Amino acid sequence: IEPNWEYNMGQSLSSFWREARLISAKYRATSPPKLTVEYSGPTRKYKDVQQGASVTFINTESFLYDNNTFFIGEDIEQENLEQDLITRYTHVRNFERRTDGRIISRQRVAAFADPRVDEKLAEEA
Numbered sequence: 001i002e003p004n005w006e007y008n009m010g011q012s013l014s015s016f017w018r019e020a021r022l023i024s025a026k027y028r029a030t031s032p033p034k035l036t037v038e039y040s041g042p043t044r045k046y047k048d049v050q051q052g053a054s055v056t057f058i059n060t061e062s063f064l065y066d067n068n069t070f071f072i073g074e075d076i077e078q079e080n081l082e083q084d085l086i087t088r089y090t091h092v093r094n095f096e097r098r099t100d101g102r103i104i105s106r107q108r109v110a111a112f113a114d115p116r117v118d119e120k121l122a123e124e125a
Helices: 007-017 114-123
Strands: 023-030 034-041 049-066 069-080 084-097 104-113
Touching: 007 023, 007 034
Parallel strands: none
Antiparallel strands: 023 034, 034 049, 049 069, 069 084, 084 104
């Protein structure tokens, strides 16, 4: 199963940040896969600023647990270009087919600090 990241990004962005608007999302099936996103939204200083993010899919794994349950996990690195910020995420989702034919999904997300900050803290310790 391959997610439609270009479509999903627009849906996700508007669901958690109502003031933002997606300008473009471009998925490239390179190795590793990448997603480039341009959006506009408010910042602490400005009402509406065009910004960009580059998303790299570091690792993706999926497996069929049983005939009715499927899991997919992704390790993602997101670089917010204008903010000079890098964040790493791990997404784990499962899809389960119920006896009535409906499919439900659950998602867990973990965010990790900027790896450059982690390295600097490690050097200072």
